[in-house]
Amino acid sequence: MTEPLSKMGSFEKENRKAKRRRKLRENTSGLLFLLPTLVFFVTFVLYPMIKGIYLSLFKFRGRNVTFVGLENYEKLATDQVFLKSLANTTLITGIAVPIVIVFSMFVAINIYNKSAAVRSFFRGVFYIPAISSVVSITVVWAWIYHPQYGILNYLLKSTHLINQNVDWLGSNQTALFAIIAILVTTSVGQPIILYVAALGNVSKEYLEAARVDGANKWTIFTQIIWPLIMPTTLYVVVVTTINSFQIFALIQLLTAGGPNYGTSTIMYLVYTKAIVEGRFGISSAMGVILALIIGAISLIQFKFFSTDVEY
């Protein structure tokens, strides 16, 4: 009686072992598929992230590196230039992101049901700045904004909207908004394409049913279209926010953070501290703070926009 039982026991054991081996094989092949991406992720994202946190605890003076703990963070808390740059970055994001969402939605709604040729034309027009070199774009905008020979001053003076030339990038009143205007033009391309695709996927039956029920255009938009394109909006908001927080090239090439830190942003300051001054510790601390802020805002956005999102 004991023999068959023990045979059964060993059979189950063998079975479990075989299952485990099979699972291990499957897991191994899955992990192998993940490996190339994982290598890139670890090398170019995870390791630099950890290294950045590590570096932020040191003071760099050439080859003399001293451990200073959280001193860099303490300094940043009272650094007026850093706080001004943080405020500028937040303002740029706070203004640019809503404009990008509203403008790209407006364009998309107006072109998504047009003929393929018209759609392609407008998508192309708005996407060109997104794929153009930032350097070329800034060269063009630098001439548009040039205080003496810029086309913007010329047009405004010709139409008698201004009497004398405005130093668009040199004045406290205009510099930040001039940068935001460029940022918006370079940021709307992708959202327009995404919104056109999202709007094309909204079922016409829902819209027709709503019309039959007497819903006006605004009700159709707010009650049917907006909830259905919410996943796209979430993506656009998160990506545009991250891009706006990381604004660097436009600042570096057009204003170098001026006038008097009026357009200085955290990313620009990270660059200045690390590359120009060789202060890698405090620069890394700024990077860590920026990452934390972006992470926190993205989490809030996910929480806020993803209530109706179903994947």
Add this chain to the structure above:
Amino acid sequence: MKQFKKMVSVLLLIAMLITGCASGTDTPSSEATTAAPESTEATTEADPLSKYTVENPITIKFWNFPNFTGDSEFAKGDYDLALIAAFEAANPNIKVEYQAIEFTDGPAKLETAIQSQTNPDVVYDAPGRVIDWASKGYLVPLDDMVDKSTLLEAAVTASSYDGELYLYPQGVAPFMMGFNKGLLEEMGLLEMLPLDRENRAWTVEEYEALLTAIHEKNPDISPAILFAKSQGGDQGPRAFVSNLYGSWITNEDVSAYTINDENGVKAMEWIKQAYDKGLLGQGIALDAGASIEAFRSGLAASTILYSPGLYRPDMIAQKFTPVLVPYPNNTGTPELEYLVAGPCVFDNGDEDKAIASKRFVDFMINDAEWGKRTLMSTGNFSAKAGEVGLYDDAELVFAESMSKYFGTYYNTIPGFAQMRTAWFPMVQGVLNGDQTPKEGLDAFVDFANASIEDAK
């Protein structure tokens, strides 16, 4: 499906292993190329580089800003290549890899390269950056190859750190202002320039009168452009401020910043009112390059930053007639900022490379043919004591005569790079009215003095 997955996984693994092995095999082979081959073991003690041959040369990297632009035979960048070719012909066992860098992004490229340990072996630059590198231990001293007694004392002092020479000073040149002589002639205002006076000295009032006259004659032309963006060329505006009423950026022993004294504040006040009148253009968001381009294209009548090095290519191009003029100065004695330029050698942990680099440096400065030619391609004057009168051009002869007014050289002060980040924001703040000249200068000096301590 499982079979397929398995096959793909195995293939992927094999591919990665092959890639890994391939990169693994790189190391020994590259080591083999840099190590001295056995066949060339017949080395002599006298020449440590004799183990390198034409087939197996030692390679050094040379990065250069557009410094050698004043040679009439070669276009920008080509002179560097010609110099390298001549050096390689004379030293066939040394190969020089050349990379051109620009004044705009070159400093950042250099700093990045230093941090990632991919920096060049030789760079032709000025003490501002070079002494900073020396203080951080990135360079090899050049005392063993230079007889310092043959060089100008001011140039040696500017090129030394802790008593050792880290930049081989080849050229010196004063920074001054430039005026478009032809343009002023057309406007009938040439007589307002102090060209016929001794040392071309002039006062702030005379300068203002000229700027006002230009502005009234043609409001579309900027009388001058006080640029205030980026950091390139910021020595021009600093010298401009310090000269107007006889202030200076630092004290004489270069231990503290002093530009916020009474005369410094007076100078900034004058600048503010001149800017508000439109006499100094709209340069808050323009850098030195844009300002000089405006001058060269006739859109600005003068430039606040000009030098023999900038003048020489303009002289060769002959598109307009620039003249060099010192900054207006109410004390009667100008104090000029000046350029010291020459090559430095990086300590890349390879003694042979340092030796080869020093030979290249020696060739570009002391070779019978290429030494003088290289110096003249920069438009600078010789840093060798007694070597004067290299140029026939009247403007360059005048500029050379101004070397007696060289001020205290402060570009080697600790924290110089950090100080520079605060200079233009201060100028911008004053011009825009965010702060009074005194507030701006006081805040700048506080920051700059703190940067001296912070750098230690």
